[in-house]
Amino acid sequence: MSQIRGLIKDYDGFRLEIPLMELSDQGVTVLRGPSGSGKTSVLRILTGLEPCDGFEWWIQDQGREINLAELSVRDRRLGVVFQSYELFPHLSAQQNLSFAAEARGLDPASTANRLRRLIQRLSLEPILERRAEKLSGGEKQRVALARALIGQPRFLLLDEPFAALDQDLRAEARQLLQQVLHEEACPALLVTHDPADVDALATKVIDIENGRLRSSK
Amino acid sequence: MFAGLNFRGTSVRWALWPIFLPLLFVLLAPYAMTWRFAGGRLYWPEGATELLGRSLLMAGGTAALAVLLGLILVPGALRAQGVFTWALILPAAVPALVPILTWLDLFPGWRGLTAVIFVQAIMNAGLVAVSLARGLESRWAGAVELAIAEGASPRMIWRRALLSGLSGELRQGFTFVLAVALTSFSIPLVLGGRQAINFEMGIYQALQLEMNWSAALSLSLIQLLLLVFLVTLLRPRGEDQMATRARLREHLGSRWSLALGLLPAAAMLGTLLARAGIGVAQFDPTLWRELPRAILASGLVAFGTSVFVALGLWLVARGLPDQRERQWLSAYTTPSAVLLGFATLALGEGHGFEMDLLRIIVGCSLMFAPALWRWRIAPRLAELDRQVEVARCLGARDSLIAARVVVPAIRNDLAWVAGLAAFWAWGDFALSSVVAGRSQSLALVARDLMQAYRLEAAALCIVLCLLMGIVQAAITQNLLRRRE
Secondary structure, eight states: OEEEEEEEEEETTEEEEEEEEEEOSSSEEEEEOOTTSSHHHHHHHHHTSSOOTTOEEEEEETTEEEEGGGSOTTTTOEEEEOTTOOOOTTSBHHHHHHHHHHHTTOOHHHHHHHHHHHHHHTTOGGGTTSBGGGSOHHHHHHHHHHHHHTTOOSEEEEESTTTTSOHHHHHHHHHHHHHHHHHHTOOEEEEEOOHHHHHHHEEEEEEEETTEEEEEO | OOTTOOOOOHHHHHHHHHHHHHHHHHHHHHHHHHHHHHTTOOOOOTTHHHHHHHHHHHHHHHHHHHHHHHHHHHHHHHHOOTHHHHHHHHHHHSOTHHHHHHHHHHOTTOOSHHHHHHHHHHHHHHHHHHHHHHHHHHHTHHHHHHHHHTTOOHHHIIIIIIHHHTHHHHHHHHHHHHHHHHTOOHHHHHHSOSSOOSHHHHHHIIIIITOOHHHHHHHHHHHHHHHHHHHHHOOOOOOOOGGGHHHHHHHHOOHHHHHHHHHHHHHHHHHHHHHHHHHHHHOOHHHHHHHHHHHHHHHHHHHHHHHHHHHHHHHHHHTOOOHHHHHHHHHOOOOOHHHHHHHGGGGOSSOOHHHHHHHHHHHHHHHHHHHHIIIIIHHHHHHTHHHHHHHHHTTOOHHHHIIIIIHHHHHHHHHHHHHHHHHHHHHOOHHHHHHOSSOOSHHHHHHHHHHTTOHHHHHHHHHHHHHHHHHHHHHHHHHHSOOO
16 A cells, blocks of 8 residues: 555645545555546646645555655656646657657667557557647547556556547546556556446545545445 | 746756846846936936826827727627738737828828827727637637527627626726837837827937936836836736637627728728839939848848747747746836837947847847747747646656757747747837937838838838738748648
8 A cells, every 4th residue: 555644735715635545556546536526636746746745655666665745756757647648749659658768768778678568558559650639539548558657657647537538438448458557567546537437447446525535445 | 036936946947047137138237227327316307297197198098999999899800710810910910110101191190199099099909809809709608609599689798798797808908008008119209299208208208319317217117117017917818719709700790890990901001002102203212222231131130030039939938937937927028118229239339230230139039029928939838838747747857848848849839939020120110219320221211211201112111121021921930830
């Protein structure tokens, strides 16, 4: 289990108050809640994009406990997939992936195998040379997932990653995500309000409402 | 001054210095210079109260009339699409020489305060209308559709809902035009008559005619305070909802209003072409001899200005300014074209051809860059915020994000602002009047001809300015654009 403590922050007219939250070290922890419940704020604080005084995130890393909250956004080594994927539209799918590898300072030679495996696993070969703005929703999602995983993140954060997909594609995308996460042995936090995501992916479910945790199972 | 900035890392903040230094130069150099010449003496100049009153009357009158005309043109702006929208904005974007010449042609004897108010209001009315129309589309589209579905007539919607609903946008439009009119110089210079009718003219007269540095410094500080106050009232607009735009156009748009809104652009074009045709015959041998040198000078000024502006804004973008830093930069307004002009004297003494051009280039760049930043680059950088966040999450350093994400993404915008800066530089005569020892550029030649009432010859020069400006802008944009 990784532990989050003191996630307390006041916004204009809204208070996020999570004294303690535990995320599973394996599989997918789902943070479930209605719109405006504070899910995305939690995610932004975890990534380090939003500051939060007194917040701690203790995680096991190579046999020792480290507090990710003390590290910079870069040094936390997290993978993130946002709802709108936010691929760099002027770059090709391949360039989006190599940007992520370069961003983590990975050696191209040693990354090549891993990159090849992810490309194969996520069926990205036919679209590698295509610019991101020309990709379909499903293709974008797969590239975004590969981009988030290329740097071997300590944790993968997923912000409603299926919301922009058609209903038909969602089931397929969920299955693919589950398989890839299992193969990569990467724990994930999935933010969603869709019960189907919970049924298909969750190893642990945390409910949030009005900035406070309601239950955890 | 920098207390509010979020210093994330030294390298990033250093990257912002290339823009902060020119800003500091613009802000401080005029004051430092005038402070030295004024002997550190600040006072409430004689006639300043009257000037303040006239300045506020002129700017307030301009803003009120522009907003009133803008309201009348809103249905036209809703109706307008593509090139027609640009035609509505055109009077505010063309060099001031064009509306001045049109006014002198249509109303030769009408000068003074009211002439300045009318010209400036007509110039800005289309821009205000387009801005109000966009506000309407972004905030009221859904409610208007509902009202129409419930059977309300367009007139009823305008009267009962939109006038009060648009009060925020109306205030913004009023404040924007007020700030523009307070700092306008070229139109009061040519049409204002003998008496100074705003602070810029007061500063110009204090320096050019009386060499009274203390008075100039005091007046510019009063103006700066007014400007800072006004800029704090301006807020960014909401986002467009394009989906409902077409339906609003159908229900509330008006062809009559659009035709009315296109009149200023048509009048300008008609006057220019009609006068310019006669102007060819009026060009005497002296003017023909002067023309190549003036064209060369204007071309160099436009080239230099576009390079400086694009380079400056590229440097800012590379610095990845965050939201607060962008707001700080957007709040900056060039304090006074006249003072800015005099500040460029710090670049060196003498009035040779090269030195005059260098001063005009630096002055124009510093004058245009803040406007182009607010207009195009700041909103574009705001759109890239999420991509920058994702890149940071992926572990990218700011230098990599700037080089691979931000700069390629805004390259076409930089090309656009460089082109527009070149176009504006071709038509600048306000700052050039202050800076240059003699009429070096084509726009200055046009100004001289206008002041001598040789309107046909002036029109020909202005047409040349516009054509050359358009050509140079197109070439600049084409050279800098990203190849797909």
